[in-house]
Amino acid sequence: MLRTRLCDVLGIEVPVIGAPYGPYEQVDLAAALCGAGALGSLGTAVRPLADLRRQWARMRELTDRPFAINHTLRPLNEEAFQATLDERPAAVSFHLGVPGDLIKRAHDAGILWIQQVMDVQQAEQAVGAGADVIVAQGGEAGGQGGEVATMVLVPQVVDIAGDTPVVAAGGIADGRGLAAALALGAQGVAIGTRLLASVEMDVAAEWKDRIVAADARDTVKLQHSDRFMPPFSRPGGYAFPRSLRTPFLDDAEAHPERLQPAEAGPRIVGAVLEGRGHEFLPFTGQSAALVHDILPAAEIVRRIVDDAATILRRTADTYTRSTPR
Template sequence: MLTTPVCRSLGIDAPIICAPFGPWDEVDLAAAVCQAGGLGSLGTAVRPLPELREQWARLRRLTDRPFAINHTSRPFDEEAFQATLEERPAAISFHLAVPPDLINRAHDAGILWIQQVSSRGQAQEALGAGADVIVAQGGEAGGQGGDVSTMVMVPDVVDMAGEVPVLAAGGIADGRGLAAALALGAQGVLMGTRFLASQEMSVSQAWKTRIVESAASDTVKAYGSERILPPFNLPGSTGVPRCLRTPPGGRPARAPRTGGPRRDRASRDGRHPCRQRRGIPPLHRPVHRPRARDPGGRRDRPTNRKGSRGGAGGSDPRHQPRAMTALSPET
């Protein structure tokens, strides 16, 4: 079996790490990866501590091999981190920020630190903070990350890492990807999406099928994800998730109107029943009226002052500006 120096550091047989999947249960997958000689991982995001402890205990019953527990800054949970230190896994992995104080606490507990980075600046921070393993994640990755490609990111981090092992992540799904990572100077790979689609992962089969059947162009960076994902709560945090388009091949179709012509007309006129139920006054839009013609057949033009043409503001009330009704209960 292929081994590299990072295998000896982590106590594994193959230079392959399975990525953590946030709040999803991946105990069976992590156990399978560990038993096969790699390093399995468990996520901790937005899960209560009793559930995390149950997962850790279940994984230890399934394998006696080393595994990693992951934490992130979206959000960081101090209670879960302290419990992780007490659990003493072989390694703690972290991404989206570089926290020197947490790295020191892990080292004090005798736990290795795997730091995932998505930029040169983050890599420099991680090396300065004493990370034991650096994961150079390219922008092709399915998780939250940056924009620099794996092909560029990996050798850049390898050159600055010195003796610190570097793993490659982002767009790697098979032996060819591993071979390419080794050629770039990495000592192994971290794979996420490939393992997410495996039989042992406890997510819906429909999701796995979408992953397998999708092309590279079916994924997009989800900018603006802070509107739906938990907030960052550590300084220096950064990362944009990549996801599959929904629905496949385009934008969702607009829902047809179903309220009938009267309801639709009321909606256009600002008198929609939803507005009435909420006590919101109707929208009073200016009504367009055709301009009158003078006896000679020419249209009257508005005036900008009394007795002159060419702009609004004349004495004719038809040419006075109409005020919009404010959307407030007082009106």
Template sequence: MHTGICDLLGIEVPIVLAPFGPWEQVELAAAVCEAGGLGSVGTAVLPTAQLTAQWKQLKSLTDRPFAINHTGRPFNEEAFAASLDVRPAAISFHLGVPADLIKRAHDHGIPWLQLVGDVTAAEAALEAGADVLVAQGTEAGGNAGSITTMVLVPAVVDIAGEVPVLAAGGIADGRGLAAALALGAQGAWIGTRFLATVEMAASQRWKDQIVASGALDARKVLNSEVAMPPYTLPQVGAPMSPRALPSEFIDRLARDPDSIDESDRTRLLQLVRSGRGDELLPLSGQSVELIHDIVPARVLVERIVAEADEILARLGSV
């Protein structure tokens, strides 16, 4: 399986590992890279020294292309400048469409993957010079809008012209990848499914919760802005919010957001930075409905590609 996005990013199969913000995913990213996809690592709310150590470790585990993600919630200039020096295969970005940062990446020869949740944001990203649009539907566990992947992807493809599109949100198997390609995308950006892998540095409790949950358990986090870091870049398009599995903290946010104070926000950041953020915010998309096991990342990539190949071959003979 090979599409134009593979040539642009220097990968073998059109699968991109979604970044998990501050959750440590170096070994997972390396495994996805070694399986032929594009591994990614996030940067949100982590100090630059910790991030540079992660990037060094990732380079020691694989010599294949990988991406570094940044976000406008909040944007870290020091970390961004440091990532330019690393020269990853791509920089991905969400929660803001910063034309000045895109230019800086291009000046270093680094392609830009821009996550969008509606056509307005996609249009802004194209104008700003993004090299790839990631159309993320509302099914996703990360910050996403309210448009389904089935509607958003072809709508973004329709205006993207020669700019390739990746589909995100609700994709967990080869059926999702085949559907993404049918909708006009050149590959899939997959998050939640990769949380339930052997290499992901997440708690076993969170992984087990993903396997045991159904789509209706992965709910939008109401009043998330009360607890999460503020935006530090202008936002474009419709509002975005995360989706997560049930927790006492999420219930409290929905029931009594005024009770969330600075100590709660500090505790959340501390837990996130220590790799225990899922105790309060077990971020997960609706694709949990399709996740039934915890497997090595290479097995997962191979399974998704083989299933998509079989589906497309079967459809091609109809």
């Protein structure tokens, strides 16, 4: 079994983090990931605090292993953030900004901080703010992210991070991705799209089926998402979501002037909370091209870790045999 320093920092058994999915219900998935030795995550975006508290209570019933609760600056719900600190998860994960003041509050509460970054500047900010783990997310990723490719971003962040473990994200869906991330200097991977297409993930079957059927070019970056996504709570935030196409998105990208943010945003949030978010905004990364089935989360993790270990051993053996003595 593969084990890296990331495992020691987070108290997990395998170097895999499950991505958070904003407002989507993922308690069963997160608990299954924890049971498989990975780090499960729970999103918080636009969910009422009462819903979040119910999710957290259920997570505690399903597992006693470490898990993370995610927040973002799009927007930051201060009440939910303070409730998270009171809940004392093993870690808070965060993206779409590097909030040094919130990192300090988490550390004061004895909680680790996992900071996702999209470029070198954010990585430098994360190191300076004392993040415990840095997730370098490439532009291949689904959801809200940047534009720099994972293969380019991860080595840059590793060079900056020093002793802070770096996790690769974006375009990773199998053991080859984990092996490549480790070769780039990362200490593990964060998996999003592959786990959307898992048995335990509570999203519409139609969304999962579209992921299985998708090619990498079926996912698109949304240049006009500010017309319908929630605003940032602080200045300086940016993100370009990646999603499968829908009629809504095709029209929004072709004719952004037709969208009224005051109407479109609440309409999408309402659909998400009703379980219809995929009809508007089915976030999906380019790694959909590597997803060919819907499996239990524990099986996905086991395959990724076992295949990566096999690939690394095979590569080492090949290099040893081919190197003159």
